Amino acid sequence: MPNDETPHWYAMRVYHNRSKMLTETLSDDGIEYFDPSEAIASLLFVHCDEHYIADLGSRYFDRVWIYRRTGSRVPAVVPDREMEVFRFVVTAGKQGLTFLGDDRPEYHQGDRVVVTDGPFKGAEGHIKRIKRDRRLIVSIDGVVAVATTYIHPKFLKKVDMPEPTGRFRI
Numbered sequence: 001m002p003n004d005e006t007p008h009w010y011a012m013r014v015y016h017n018r019s020k021m022l023t024e025t026l027s028d029d030g031i032e033y034f035d036p037s038e039a040i041a042s043l044l045f046v047h048c049d050e051h052y053i054a055d056l057g058s059r060y061f062d063r064v065w066i067y068r069r070t071g072s073r074v075p076a077v078v079p080d081r082e083m084e085v086f087r088f089v090v091t092a093g094k095q096g097l098t099f100l101g102d103d104r105p106e107y108h109q110g111d112r113v114v115v116t117d118g119p120f121k122g123a124e125g126h127i128k129r130i131k132r133d134r135r136l137i138v139s140i141d142g143v144v145a146v147a148t149t150y151i152h153p154k155f156l157k158k159v160d161m162p163e164p165t166g167r168f169r170i
Contacts, residue, residue, distance in 0.1 A: 007032075009078035010053045011067045011143045014044050018063040025056075034083070036090045039097050043144060045083065050075060067143055082140050089123050089138045089148060096149030098130065103139040113156040120148055127156065 014022055019037055022044065026033045032047040044064075046053060053075045057066045069076045090097065100107065108126055115123045115136065125138040130147055136156075139145035 005049050005051070007047050007049050009034075009080065009083045010046050010048065010075050011078055011140065012044050012046065012053075012057075013065040013067075014042050015063050015065070018060070019044060022060065022064065034087055036087075039090050039146065040099050040144060045078065076142070078140055078143070085123055085125070086138055086140050086144075086146075089120060089125075089136075090146065092119050092123075098135070098147040100137070100145040100147055103142050103145045107137045107139050107145045111156075111158050112160065114159050115151060115155055116157050117155045118151065120151060121155075123148070124159065 019035060019042070023033060023035055026046060029052075031052065034045040034047075036043055036045075046056070048056075053066060057064060057075075067076045068074060107128065110126045110128050113125065113127055113136065115121050120136065123136060123138060125136045125148075127134050128137050128147070129135070133150045134153070135147040135149065136151050137145055137147050
């Protein structure tokens with residue numbers, strides 16, 4: 001369980017086109033956030049402590065939904081590494097990304113790989129065939145999944161990584 005005062009990444013759904021108002025509040029409060037709205041509407045990531053995210057949920061209860069741990073009311077922490085890879089892929093591949101929606105088990109099937117060269121170098125995910133192309137699926141466990149454009153197999157290296165823990169609920 002995270003220390004209440006340690007900043008972590010948290011994911012939230014933002015409803016009713018209120019993303020701009022919410023990001024202005026976060027900026028005014030000096031809180032770091034990542035808004036992937038160019039690629040994925042209604043999703044926002046906030047880097048703060050547990051008290052702030054709970055307060056934000058209370059203040060904007062009719063406009064946001066904070067992802068929580070399965071079977072709990074405690075906000076779910078997005079691991080730094082998952083957030084780092086997700087941010088990298090979303091910002092590096094704005095033109096060719098395909099938003100797949102909520103993260104689902106089928107996006108974790110297939111080989112787990114790391115990209116060794118090209119614009120997505122360093123990104124990790126699963127390879128899945130989508131519309132006859134092998135594409136890299138990058139996800140935040142239980143929150144969201146996106147697919148990159150085609151990546152040549154010579155730029156992929158298979159890695160053994162632990163599978164997601166299923167720590168989120170919607």
